[in-house]
Amino acid sequence: MQRVVLHLDMDAFYASIEQRDHPELRGKPVIVGGAARRGVVMTASYEARPFGVHSAMPMARARQLCPQALVVPPRMAVYAEVSRQLMEVLGSYSPLVEPLSLDEAFVDMTGAEGLFGAPEAMARALQASVRERTGLGASVGAAKNKFLAKLASDLDKPNGITVVPFGAEVAFIAPLPIRRLWGVGPKAAELLGGLGLGTIGDVARCSEAALAAKVGSGLAAHIHALAHAEDPREVVPDRDARSVGSETTLDEDLRGEAAVWPVLRQMCDRVARALRKEELCAGGLRVKLRYSRGFRLMTRQCLLEVPSDDSAGLGNAARELLERFDLEEPIRLVGAAGFRLQTSAATRQLDLFGEKPREKRSELEHAVDAIRERFGDKIGFGS
């Protein structure tokens, strides 16, 4: 049976929600992002984009390009709720919905032609349902696989519908630049450019061996297949998370353990809370520091003797890892992440064979979580 995959991507998601909820922002250049000294643009409304403002741009630069822009701090909880509604709508079309982020998802519509008609009709119906439920615009791509559907949704924004013609996929994508290949970023594009490759068609005509010599065998096999419009990846709902992290860029650089440790402990707190919320424990912990000088990122990781979801367990490991960094250089970012995730139930099973009295402690942590949910993050609970 012919696979039909849709990819739906919300148009300027965060900025559009702000314009929806604040009529005075409509029709004006709006930038959602951190106003802090080191803030960046999270989303720019379509009115702001002609000025050259785009996601991930330093806010200072964005304000310079578009001084009249209205800068709005993000309301992540609101965006998450809208996202939930969005995924609910998609779920009414197919059980196979794979979210990629808050504002985009794949929907496998294979076999649904009888209900919804041809791929273009499916895409229109989806787009209309999303607008009806959320009041927001989306662009939709339809094709025989995930790569093509995602590429298509980005070709006609905002409010676009793009169907990659079934049976003529290779010719359709051949003229597009290699950066459209999923997994080809600035570095790989540069390397491939060295081979004289500029378009997807160029990559399709190149031998996989020649590609591998430039970018490695893994990426070469991947992009060679994509360039031939082949992508076997399934639409997978309920993908399990592989890591849970929290990080923060400091307003001012810090140096020395006495300054860095309190920040790291707070990051561990947040990770622990996120883990408990998902009823997960981490079997490993990674600490991440970014040095101001050279913007260098360094990580140190270890496995935990006992998988943990509490601040003390993660914090102890984090403190030991911290000693393995050079803390005399100015530091601009501090982060922690748990990995090797497993369910809390599985961890408790293991604990039956140990002697750690973690059950009591866990009750206490849940109580603390409840208080923090009500009163926010800044409450101290002693050392």
Next chain:
DNA sequence: TCTGGGGTCCTAGGACCC
């Protein structure tokens, strides 16, 4: 202009085991 925060996946090298 001076670079967020949430992730995923891949690679290379070293330890360790048989």
Next chain:
DNA sequence: TCTGGGGTCCTAGGACCC
């Protein structure tokens, strides 16, 4: 003496995505 070959696990770094 002077050095195998395969497999697995772990760590650190980095590219990439939204």
